[in-house]
Each structure stands twice: as structure tokens, then as C-alpha cells.
Amino acid sequence: MHDNQTLYDIAVIGGGINGAGIAADAAGRGLSVFLCEKDDLASHTSSASSKLIHGGLRYLEHKEFRLVREALAEREVLLAKAPHIIRPMRFIMPHQPHLRPAWLIRTGLFFYDHLGKREKLAGSNHVIFRPEDSPLKDEIIRGFEYSDCAVDDARLVVLNAMQARELSAQVVTRTRCLSARREAGIWLIELENAQGAYQIQAKALVNAAGPWVAQFIQQALQLKAPYGIRLIQGSHLIVPKLYEGDKAYIMQNDDQRIVFAIPYLSRYTLIGTTDKEYLGDPDQVEITQEEVMYLLDVCNDHFKTQLTAADILSTFSGVRPLCDDESDNPAAVTRDYTLALSRQPEGEAPLLSVFGGKLTTYRKLAEAALAHLQAFFPEMAKPWTAKSLLPGAENWTSVEDLAAQAMQKVSGVPQALAERWAHAYGARLWSFLNQASSVHELGFNFGHGLYAQEVDYLVEYEWAVSSEDILKRRTKLYLQFTDPEIQVLDEYLVGLHERRLQKDVA
Template structure:
């Protein structure tokens, strides 16, 4: 039998990583297990926004929107290298929501929470302006407002890194196969990547398994007590850049939904998302032809130069594990998070806290609220602390990324600018650990693929739980998007070689 932890967190998405970080920072002993890679499901398949959720106002989710609006600047200060302000342009469509309604919604958006760094909304003319240039000429008026962009998978990794730095144990490729409730603890059976078994004990369980949350409830022998889960698929497409400026567009559709067209990875635009009920295996989720057509038709209603299927260079889909509020419309199902705390019939058994729903934007508050919920159970009354704490790589002077980047250009003047800027965006102040003692590009080791050197790969293996090429190319970085098949194969080959070298050294 292994050691007893205060908290076993099942699930390495944003909610699980955020809770593990918060709990470890309160002095609790924490073990997080994830059956695949960190952020390998829903948390790497988002629209990559830190936003209040303008359209949620129509569903009267004022508490959720207010909390999300408050979190924008908290997270911006915590990780300015992977989160940055983004201006949204909302063209007025004469056949849809009237201007007064858009103004009213944006007024609420501006005033539901205080803003320090993000500007408020304003009206725009689209005639003869950069914002109007990619659009059809009938769109002459628009509104702009501010939210933030985030590298979603990296946000998960940074939370896991900070959790580990504060004492948590993070185990990827480790599946929790069963949970057994004892008098004063849970016993968990874990299966690791090599097939070996591990048994641990924990005083409490956090079930942050996302789309698999009800499966974990069943594993705990509590299937008859599971709350309602609503799986909703959200899909996105990536196309060549649709516009030259750095603003994002938010396009209304006649079904009441919206879609974003977001500048992405320099050369592309990210378009999404859909809302489709889903009942399949969350690990096998894929975009459908109908979803591709839906997104193309929606944005082509606005773009002067229409997109076709041939323009789609990549796509991805994720499954949102929402709380089932019985709403018949998948788009209107609440995005708020719901906790289901089970402490047994008499209320004194070891607790399991299951999490339904949630958004990347509110993950930190969700984690804080989860720990407040568990405080009476664990007897830990440590104060909330994450609101003013930076994430790894975010500890730059005054959170000023531009000044930080300028200093890096002087410090590492031997690095090609595109590579320097990418590494700075990925790793923030941890770029110095990535580069180590190198003083020339040659000292970064083999260039395994364009702009990807061995020094970075070794860093990702040693510090970010990267185990294979997919972990690097599609989650830790998005370099796979611009690579040719032979270049992707080269990264797979490099990992295979490292594995053989590791086996030979044993």
C-alpha cells in the first residue's frame, strides 16, 4: 500500500490541474492522475478565449458572466506570456439583433466587473477601415469590446507545474480504475502506462474527469447518485488568415448562435464553435461534415472572399461535460459549474467532490470554491491565495510582456527573432531554463523540425511531462500546424530514438 494523500485529483484538465495547484498551495498533500496527457481532451479543444461570454447574457447567466469578467485581468496578470488582450469586432447585422440590444449587452459587459487594463466597448465604422476590409460591403457598422486570448493547453501545464513546485505529485498516463470507500479514507487502484498497478489512499477525492465524470462516480460505487451530465461537442476549423489586422471577429447567425474568427498562430484564423449533442466516446470525438459546412456558411455570410472546404487546413473537436439543466437547446445549456459533494448517508464518510461544467476562464475561481467546499471535510482552513500569484513563466516586471520581450532581444541577440518570440510566448521567464547555457543556435542541439531544437524537447520531457511527439506538436506548442508530414515524422522518430536510448541505459 502506498502513502495516504489528503487529496486525490482524478483528471488532468484545467479544473483538475487548477484544484491540484490550489490545494498544494494550502499545504495539503496532493496526487493528480490523468489517464492520458495533460489537457488531452476538452481543455485543449476550446476556442482559446478568456472571456466573460457576451452571449450568456441572453440566457440571464449574470453570475457566471460577472465572475468570468472579473477573472480576465486576474489571469492576464498571472500569465501574461500565454494570455493577452484581444479586441473583438461585432458587425451589426440588420436582420438579427438590433443595435440597441447590442449596445445594452455591451453596457452590461463593461460594467458587471471592474476593468483596469482592458478598454471598454465602442461603436465602429466599417467603411474604409481595416476592420471593414475583409467583410462584405453591406456591413457598415460594428461594435468593439475587449476580452483575452489564451493558449489553453499551456495554461493547464503551467497549473500542473505550479502544483508540483508546491509539493503535488503529478502522474500522467495513469488511470484510476477503481475507488473504494473505507471508514476514514478512499482506496484507489491506479494503472500506469507500463501496465503496472499502484494502490494509494486519500482522505478525499476530487472527480475532475470531465467527460468521464460519471464513469468515475460509477467506479466509486455511487452510480445511482450521479448528477445529470450533458455532453456537447464543440468543433473548430483552421483556415489561412482571413484578415491582416490583429482583431477578432464575432459573427452572429440567424439561429441565435455566434462564431468567432480569431487570428491564430500568425498565418491562420481559428473559426468556431459548434454546439452539438454528443453521446459517443469522448476520446474519439471528431468534427462532422455538417459542422464544417455550418461554420463555413456562417462566416461566409460576412466575408467578402468566401471560404471553401479546400481552405480548411486543420480541425479539432472537444466534448464539453456540462451539467444537465434539462434545456432542450444544446447552445443554451448552462456553462456554469456545479459541484456534487458526497459524504455518505450520515454525512461523515470520506468525501468525493464531482465537478460538472465550467469554463477555462473561471477555472481558478472553480478551484477556489472547490477547496472552500472541501475545507470542513479536510479540516484545512488555509486562506485563498491564487488571486495574486503568478503562474510559472509569468513573473515578469509589472506583468509587462512587451518590455520583457525587448529585454530578451538584447539578452539573446543570437537567437533568430521568430524563434525567440515563439519561445517567449510559450515559456515566459522560463525561456532561460529552456535555453540553458547556450550562447549560439548550434548549442541548442539538433534542429529536429523547423524552429524545434533538441534543447526545447529535452526541457519539455524533463519539466512538462511530454512523452511523445503529439504532446509537443499539438499541445505544448502548436508547431504541428505548419509542418509537412515528413517533418512531423522526424519528431516522432526523435522520441522513438530517445525511448530506445533510455531503455539501453537501464
């Protein structure tokens, strides 16, 4: 990897969902691929989403019919590709007559049911709320219900990166691209990690740097960006479970925006998101007091249980890098993606830059990216990802079946832990359970069912380095871990990395 003469077909900059998706697609078509991420996989926009695979019901109001049609169809494709981390979810929209008339919502849901292919997901229907069993305020007496999907967003990125690696791609994290320049028809790319700087070469360069896409062109490449980028901040709250049941709520607001309340990790409710122009450093984005009050107010306008800032267990914020369409309203800026291909000067090595995009349509974006590069790699195989399974979905039956198998094989495993493993890893959970027949054989328990063998697996096979990588993006256990427990995990990881370095040197 550190050989300056290493020549790849494609080098991808950025380890979010678009970069990982493009890397996996390209590797599966027989191309040699290099992917680098300056931090951890999915450590920015791709792990700060509302955790949904959805068609984008509200995008219909902005006439984004192509995007909605593509997203609706992708729900079913992704559900088949990764049923362990993606699951169907019913969404309830309480009707507020002064915001949107019932006929308009019914029309939108009719399009939502029929614009895209729908086989597994149920259609929409009208619902009546009974005050005695509804979590909504008594004056909200009816609404509408429809289907979308929930997803573990960070794991979706990791699984695509794993698939890329299993197809011979080179995937490196905590590796920054310092610069790149064209020379003799190829890209010379300067990289830097904790061990120092090195160079690779590539026939094509894909800029999937997300919020940094324009900055990367201007600073690392010393070129002019073909499009502007608008950073739209989206923030979320996590509170104790607000209501019973497994359905999500989509709440309308006076500003024509919507806010979700989504069941999260069985014991919490996730509330979001906001739409706010962001002008700062994407590495430093944090929720504002204005956003906190906005989300609390929308929730309190709908639910009987009234929330205050004291109920907030955690928050997270990210910036969506949207292609600048000069809209005055951040909520109306297109969520569609734009791909910019440059060969300037004429005949030089191609640069493909990704502007915008959304989690749900990452696979179609990757296909479109490879279509743009087809002319440079005529030997490239045909599109293949629509029917392929992501790691862990092999021989899939259900989370319940897999959890039952784990409990049968490894004595002493609680059902909740077995289900967490099944949801997160699917069939790959056997990779770290190995030959263990008892929970006591899984090594040290760091707390809350996180055992040493799982930690070792995440470091060895999923690029985890820090406790944050493991707790926030790989397992979602960060909401349960205390500071002393995190410190113990950090100390273990330091020792583990030292042992791995010694092994590499030997």
C-alpha cells in the same frame, strides 16, 4: 509513489483545467495532493476550446448574470497571473439588424463593461466600417467593439500542473484510475500506467474527469451520479489568415448563435465554435460535415473573402461536459459549474465531483471546490491564487522585452522564434536555453525552430511524451510540421525515453 501505503490528503482524477487548477490551489494551501490523468494534460476538452478568456457576452441573453460577472472579473485576474500566455484582444461584432437590434447589443455591452471589475481592458464602443479597408462585405456598415482575452488553453493547464508540482503535488499522466473504494474512512485508489498497476490512498477524492465525470462515478466508484451530464460538441476550423490586423470578429447567425473568427498564431484564422449534442465516446469526437458547412456559411455571410472546404488547413473538436439543466437548446445549456459533495454513507471519506465549468472560471471553481472540502481539512490555508503568478510570469515586463533578451543572449535566433519562446514559456525559457550563446548550441533542429534542448525540457519538466504532446499542446507547431519531420521527432523521443528509463534503473 508506488508504495501502497502512500496517503494523500486529496487525490484528483483528471488533468484538464479544472483538475490542474484544483490541484494547484490545494497544494498551495499545504495539503498533500495527487493528480492523475489517463492521457496527456489538456488532451481533451481543455485544448479544444476557442482559446479565449472571456466573460461570455451571449450568456447575458440566458440571464447567466452570476457566471458572467465572475468570468468578467477573472479576465483581469488571469491576465495578471499569466501575461505570457494570455493577452487582451479586441472583438468586433458586425451589426445585423434583422438578428439583434442595436439597442439590445448596446445594453448587453453596457452590462459587459460594468458587471465585473475592469482595469486593464478597454470598454466597448460603436464602429463604422469603410468598404475600402474593411474585410467585411460592403453591406455591413457598422458594428460594435469590446474587449476580451486570448489564451493558449493547453499551456494554461500545463502551467497550473507545474505550479502544483512546485508546491509538492504528485502529478502523473498516462495513468488511469481503474477503481476507488472507501475503507476505514479513506479512499483506496487503484491506478494503472505503462509499468503496471499500483494503489494509493487519499482522505478525499476529487472527480474532475470532465466528459467522463458521471461515467467515472458509475463505473470506477460503483455509485450513482448525483447529476446528469450533457456532452455538447464544439468544433473549429483553422484556415489561412482571413484578414489583416489583430482583432477578432464575433458573427451572429440566424439560429441566434455566434461564431468567432480569431487571429491565430500570426498566420492563421481560427473559426468556431458549434453547439451540437454529442452522444458518442468523448475519445472519438470529430468534426462533422454539417459543422464544416455551418462554420463556412457563417464566415461567408460576413467576409469578402469566400472560403471553401479546400481552404481548411486543420480542424479540431471537443465536447463540453455541461451539467444537464434539461434545456431543449444545446446553446442554452448552462456553462456554469456545479460541485457535488458526497459522504454517503454518512461520515465516510468525501467525494467531490465537478460538473460543467469553463476555462475562464477555472480558478474560481477551484476555490469553490476547496471551500467544499474545508470542513475535512481545518488546517487548510486561506485562498491564495488570486494574486499568485503562474510559472513563467515572474518579473514580467513584456513579450517584446523577453524576446529581445533571448535574441541578445543567443545569437542567430530569429525574432519570430524568440517571440514564440517568450509567449509559451515566459521567464522559464531560460530553463532550456541554459548557457547557450548561439542557436547552434541548442542541439538538433527538428524544423521550424524546434531544437533538441526545448524538446528535452518539455519531456523533463512538462510531461511531454509524444510528438503530438509537443507539437499540438506545448508548441502549436503541428500546423507547420510535415509527416517526415514528425517521424524524426518521434524517433528522437523514443531514444530519449529509453535513455531516461536506463538512467532511472541505474
